[in-house]
Amino acid sequence: MMKYSYYPGCTLRTKAKDLDAYARASAKALGFELEEIENWQCCGGVYPLGSDEIATKLSSVRALNEAKEKHQDLVTLCSACHHVIKRVNDDMQNVEDIRTRANNYMKLEEPYAGETTVLHFLEVLRDRVGFDTLKEKVTNPLTGKKIGAYYGCLLLRPGKILQFDNPENPKILEDFIRAIGAEPVIYPYRNECCGGYISLKEKDMSKNMCNNIMESAEGFGAEMLITACPLCLYNLNNSVQNGLPVYYFTELLAEALGVKEEVAKA
Amino acid sequence: MQRIGVFVCHCGSNIAATVDVKKVAEMTLLEPGVVHAEDYQYMCSEAGQEKIIAAIKEKNLTGVVVCSCSPRMHETTFRKAAEKAGLNPYMVEIANIREHCSWIHKDMEEATEKAVILARAAIAKVNLNAPLKPGESRVTKRALIIGGGIAGIQTALDIADAGYEVDIVEKEPSIGGRMSQLDKTFPTLDCSACILTPKMVEASAHEKIHIHTYSEVEKVSGFVGDFTVDIRKKARYVDMDKCTGCGVCQEKCPSKKAASEFNRGLNTRSAIYTPFAQAIPNVPVIDTENCIKFKTGKCGVCSKVCQAGAIDYTQKDEIITEKYGAIVVATGFDTIKLDNYDEYAYNQSKDVITSLELERIMNAAGPTKGHLERLSDGKAPKEMVFVQCVGSRCSDDRGKPYCSKICCMYTAKHAMLIRDKYPDVNVTVFYIDVRTPGKNFDEFYRRAVEQYGVNYIKGQVGKVIPQPNGKLLVQGSDLLDNKQILKEADMVVLATAIEPNPGVRKIATMLTASIDTNNFLTEAHAKLRPVESPTAGIFLSGVCQGPKDIPETVAQAGAAAVKAIGLLAKDKLMTNPCTAQSDELLCNGCSTCANVCPYGAITYEERQVNDHGIRETRRLAVVNSALCQGCGACTVACPSGAMDLQGFSNRQILAEVDAICQ
Amino acid sequence: MSIEAKEEFRPKIVAFCCNWCSYAGADLAGSSRLGYPADVKIIRVPCSCRVNPMFILRAFEKGADGVIMCGCHPGDCHYSTGNYYARRRMTLLFSMLDYIGVENGRTRVEWVSAAEGVKFSTTMNEFVEKIRSLGKNVRLEDLRCRK
Amino acid sequence: MSKEKKQAELIKEISGVNPLKCMKCGKCSATCPAYNEMDIKPHQFVSYVANEDIETLVQSKSLWKCLSCFACVERCPRDVKPGKLIDAARQIVVRQKGQNYLKADEIPELLDPELPQQLLVSAFRRYRR
Secondary structure (H helix, E strand, C coil): CEEEEEECCHHHHCCCHHHHHHHHHHHHHHCEEEEECCCCCCCCCCCCCCCCCCHHHHHHHHHHHHHHHCCCCEEECCHHHHHHHHHHHHHHHHCHHHHHHHHHHHCCCCCCCCCCCEEEHHHHHHHHHCHHHHHHHCCCCCCCCEEEECCCCCCCCCHHHHCCCCCCCCCHHHHHHHHCCCEEECCHHHHCCCCHHHHHCCHHHHHHHHHHHHHHHHHCCCCEEEECCHHHHHHHHHHCCCCCCEEEHHHHHHHHHCCHHHHHHC | CCCEEEEEECCCCCCCCCCCHHHHHHHHCCCCCEEEEEEECCCCCHHHHHHHHHHHHHHCCCEEEEEECCHHHHHHHHHHHHHHCCCCHHHEEEEECHHHHHCCCCCHHHHHHHHHHHHHHHHHHHCCCCCCCCCEEECCCEEEEECCCHHHHHHHHHHHHCCCEEEEECCCCCCCCHHHHCCEECCCCEEHHHHHHHHHHHHHHCCCEEEECCEEEEEEEEECCEEEEEEEECCCCECCCCCCCCCHHHHHCCCCCEECCCCCCCCEECCEECCCCCCCCCCCEECCCCCHHHHHCCCCHHHHHCCCCCECCCCCCEEEEEEECEEEECCCEEECCCCCCHHHCCCCCCCEEEHHHHHHHHCCCCCCCCCCCCCCCCCCCCEEEEEEEECCCCCCCCCCCCCCCCHHHHHHHHHHHHHHHCCCCEEEEEECCCCCCCCCHHHHHHHHHHCCCCEEEECCEEEEEECCCCCEEEEEEECCCCEEEEEEECEEEEEECEEECCCHHHHHHHHCCCECCCCCECCCECCCECCECCCCCEEECHHHCCCCCHHHHHHHHHHHHHHHHHHHCCCEEECCCCCEEECCCCCCCCCHHHHHCCCCCEEEEEEEEEECCEEEEEEEEEECCCCCCCCCHHHHHCCCCCEEECCCCHHHHHHHHHHHHC | CCHHHHCCCCCCEEEEEECCCHHHHHHHHHHCCCCCCCCEEEEEECCHHHCCHHHHHHHHHCCCCEEEEEECCCCCECCECHHHHHHHHHHHHHHHHHHCCCCHHHEEEEECCCCCHHHHHHHHHHHHHHHHHHCCCCCCCCHHHCC | CCHHHHHHHHHHHHHCCCHHHCCCCCHHHHHCCCHHHCCCCHHHHHHHHHCCCHHHHHHCHHHHCCCCCCHHHHHCCCCCCHHHHHHHHHHHHHCCCCCCCCCHHHHHHHCCCCCCHHHHHHHHHHHCC
């Protein structure tokens, strides 16, 4: 069985346990295993943009280095963790100053220079498993469901570093929706921001933004939204009254693969 | 020993402000062979040249070093001056103390020191110079034009009118180019076809002009005055001589689903087609990818309905070889692909279009017969938004760093035409800057605003958001009002950046013409030789050299023609005397040099030699100086050191190295 | 430490530039006022393929600290194929120099087109910086040549 | 070097942005989802840094309205990326003692049971030292 190093992140241990549990069960059904790395620390939630920020990047470097030592790719699930770790990895590959200073802190036997490949769970589905294979393994296709994919910001931008998909017109989640037998609904706000952490202090701002997203998705005929980000899910659920239901994409994946029940029992 | 004169130019303050010219003159006097040194404000001026001439005569100079600007600028000037004074022009060398010294250094002491060293290197070289005499080569009195758009047509007409034979090679089935796709032209709003078609007809009827459409240049060899070019005439599967252009075949062709290139894919055409009604030649081609006969072997309708019996499914590509004295590149442009700009929703919505697509929509022969309508539902728009600089002026790697130049004007034109024909349609233009330098251009743009009420907003658009009701929400900024604007529109038109035709790189490589990072061909001098390539005999016409509108293109096309005529009018060309020469006593006839020569200029002869009293017949390399272009590849390849290059000999270059490292 | 040793090291650098692309690129750097250190002196050759490895060895022998050769971009050679020959010759020469202990950084080949003034200037700045960091070349210098 | 100039240099260094590359097209402001909440607009950020008027900039409430959604970073045609400048200005503020935008004692009343960790962590990173 193919094994990947796995970085769940703080939210997946607490408020977003579902996102994690469904992903693990689905992985098993698809024939790969997520091996949680030891002693992971919180990624910090936001990428420290400052070129002089080193300490705040170290938790990501530790996770990346552990995966390197295990000769495994590092898989993430939460959009924020993916964003932070992928960008720190890019720094370790390309920014000499950050690489040197981070390694000075880490005191590793062999310096880390961005050797690990960081993959989002969706990228594993697309590039390693393949959506065609996924389609074959679906036992319970969600036929007839009209699903809007909500990407948010963190998975897509900056496109040059994340290299996840076309940041202005992505299709990975739509292809995923097709693979599990449902019908994707494309709407223009799927890559617009939900407000992110701003909802802590500026609830109205986030509300407006989530409203735009919901209205646009509903207008184009979506019956539900899926996302990979716990914060997006929280904002969309909490700031819009009577909005569309929002699910983690892993929940629908588990459902399509017929493993949702066993997760619920466990 | 040479008697050398050194002439140091101030170039006004261009050199003298950073280089102590007097000191340079003084220092060079200490060099071996130098018998005269002076400085002057402008050596290239009449008076400056007179100084050189006088010194040559008075001091019996056998060599001259001019410390001035780049030899690419004035080497010829000073060589001519020397010739006037009776000195062989190849006894003149230039020390480039402007571009390579005064302009890039700030410290006077440092710059002066470097100028002296550069002069020293030139003196060391001149000490070893020998008089050279250029040979002669013939000029084929025929020009090749690559590209049959307005640039190529104009150049062809001008050259042909001067009495020379001209061939136009056009890769599409018809000449006409981009201009044939335009509806109206700025700043006078005359119909594009009305002014272009007569020129197309004139070119096709001209007895000196030979048009090869559906053809591409395959191979180029030779050099200025004597190029040999292979042209691939792609199989049309229609006999040019028999076809009457009746059009029945296109009408009856059952395969009508191919995207029309001429209409930018907005509608379809048949598999056998002419791109547009006024096509020249009016002879269709069969697109084998869409032709049922070629795909399945069954069909043959066109052949059955053709009364002239012109259809020939067995036709093959044909290669013709022709000789030319001059080649003009007029390959033009295309709009960039918008895949990097999905925030403008071009790929997501049919109602977001490029300006060139709007030209087709506005054209009576276009996909909507000239009616302004949305391509999604055929409805007439009420609100139109134009977005400027889409992919132009982008220093990231998504777009082009340059200004495409024509967009400001054609957008004003589109806005005006729409407001004129459909007064109830509101037109908004989002712009960063409105750039209208050109005769009557700004007046034209102001008319769009003042007379036609076009709403210009300074600010870029961030995103075009398709709405469930089919409209487009345009999110842009109004920088003067400091507002973010959300504007609902029915259609959005993108002023898409233009880029040189993608095939031009391949052509430039064949012609050894230099090309810049944006794929525009480089001119020989940015200001003074704008229509010539640095490669002799190659001329540039139209947008292949840089963004241009139609009047500029036509003017430049004429200029390129004049330059080509100037070349064709000569019976003989002086050849570069800096050619390779083999020392027959050192040559051992190994053939290494001939293998690296790109011009086939080296042959072998059995010759009698007298090697220190020993007479014998040896196999020796002989350079044909008419063919040799003087690259020097053979000189380095030669294992015995027999091959050397006149004007850039081993000894001369080593002397320069020594002088610099001294 | 002697006083001379404290003096700023001013390397001697020879640049061979082909007439059609890189020499014109150097001209463009000049007319665009894109500076680079005066340590670089340019020798004009018709094509990079005219550069005999012997010229480079001679430069080092006479005390040059670095030699750079510039030509047209691959595929853009004015003489069609000259720069390909140059590239192969230089690869061979540089590996030989490396073998005898002349650091790889002291020699460089760069393709600069007539339109790349900026590239010419940045290349020269980088190269001078590199040579300054390597210090004086002592390997090949013929001490009899020193004045 | 004046304090203003020093701060401007610091912002340029932290962000890695050269404000002189800006051509003032306004695409950042056209793109910004928080535009209406900002007193200094994204495109103005660039000129404030270029003009070294950092005092006004760091007082601006825009610092706390930027969502770090990177839309301006993605779409900027000139590689200027105002989002990075805003973040650098925010860094300058929170690195000063006692300048946290989010105070520890105001947190409990902002919490609700659904609130994901991710939100708190992110807000802490953005708003506090």
